[in-house]
Each structure stands twice: as structure tokens, then as C-alpha cells.
Amino acid sequence: MGVYRKSLSRFAGAFLLLSLLIREYFSLGVANTIILLSKFLSMYKSIAVFCGSKLGNNPLFEQHALELGKWMAANSIKLIYGGGSVGIMGAIADSVMQNGGEAIGVIPKALFKWEVGHQQITELREVEDMHVRKRMMYELCDAAIILPGGNGTLDELFEIVTWNSLDIHSKKIILLNSGGYYNHLLAHLEYSQQQGFLHGDWQEKITVADTPQIIFDAYEKDKS
Secondary structure, X not given: OHHHHHHHHHHHHHHHHHHHHHHHHHXXXXXXXXXXXXXOHHHOOEEEEEOOOOOOOOHHHHHHHHHHHHHHHHOOOEEEEOOEOOHHHHHHHHHXXXXXXXXXXXXXXXXXXXXXXXXXXXXXXXXXXXXXXXXHHHHHOOEEEEOOOOHHHHHHHHHHHHXXXXXXOOOEEEEEOHHHOOHHHHHXXXXXXXXXXXXXXXXXXXXEEOOHHHHHHHHHHHHO
8 A cells, every 4th residue: 555655655656747848839829939930941941851651649639730731831831741641641741732832751661561652742752761761851841840759750860960969950840739649748858858868948949839830920910
């Protein structure tokens, strides 16, 4: 019984800490996010979007992808993405193309069948492996937006964040936190920083937007 109470107490403490970290993140506010984004967006001619090859359980994930794709096409911003025709990847590519935009897909040979290489985009590049894919997507883009996704999306996010932290590149990284999908990840980043494992402030490396509209508003603010 004593062991059970200790375990329960530790769990409650961890949950409280997580709640406090999420609350601290949200205290930054939408206005600050728009200010941070508006300094960069008007310069972008191409944006890499890293996202899942599945749609996920929340319809908001797909909705935000469709909105982002439509906005990119309307503003002549070329989509650089993973080349698939399924999941959120397929949703944003279809949205870009249906609204008269351009989309370049980069897909590894091993994933062509798995992610169903998109045949209706501007250009589909087939590469040897995941490493080449990530490097090519980085080289082709001016900035990156991360949408909800699984292990592959997290791998892509942390690789480009690491490059940023090591000054290998300085391209803007925007995390679209659709429906609070990345809340726990953001809390973990904050905790990692508090524990002394991160180089610098993670909020200087990643800009968080809770909705596509925040990105759109920042773009318009920067143009005016």
C-alpha cells in the first residue's frame, strides 16, 4: 500500500508540473507569436512542411493542412514536402495544387508504396533514403512548418532544430500546434531547458502557432 501511495504521489507531482509548464507556454499569447513571425514570413518563396502520412483522429489536423495549402498557393509560396498522397501530406499537397500553387515532393524509394507517391503535383523527386530526403527538403526551402505527425515528423523536427541550435542553418521553424497536439512536447522542451540540457532558449529556435490564421495574420502584418 505504501509503494502504491508513493507511485501515485509521484504521478500527481509530474502531472502538476506538466500542467504548469503548458500554462506557462500559453501565457506567451497570440500577439507575441504574430510579432515573431511577421519578421520573416514575407521573405519566403518556398516552405517545407513536415507532417504525417496519416490523418490522425482529430479532423482539425486535416482542416489546418487544407487551410495552409490554400494560403500558400494564394501567396505564391511553393510547397516542399515529403511527396506522399495520403494523410496530412496528401491533404496539403492536394490543397496547394487545387488552388493553383506549386508543390515539390521528395520521397525515398523505400517509402514510395508506403506513402503512395503523389503523381499530381508539380514535381516528384525520388531519392535514395530518408537522410537525402531531409537534406534536399532543407536545401529547397526558405523556412519550415511542422504539422501534426508521428515518429517521422518528430525525427524531421528535431533534426532541423538541432541544425539550428548548432548554427548549421538559421531558417525559421514554425510549429503548428493544431488542437493542442504538441502541448506535451512543448512542456517537455521547457522541462529539458530547466534541467540544463538545451543550448539556449528553445523558444528562440521554434515559433509556435496554434492556428494557421496566426501565420496568415503575421504574413499580412509583415507586408503592410
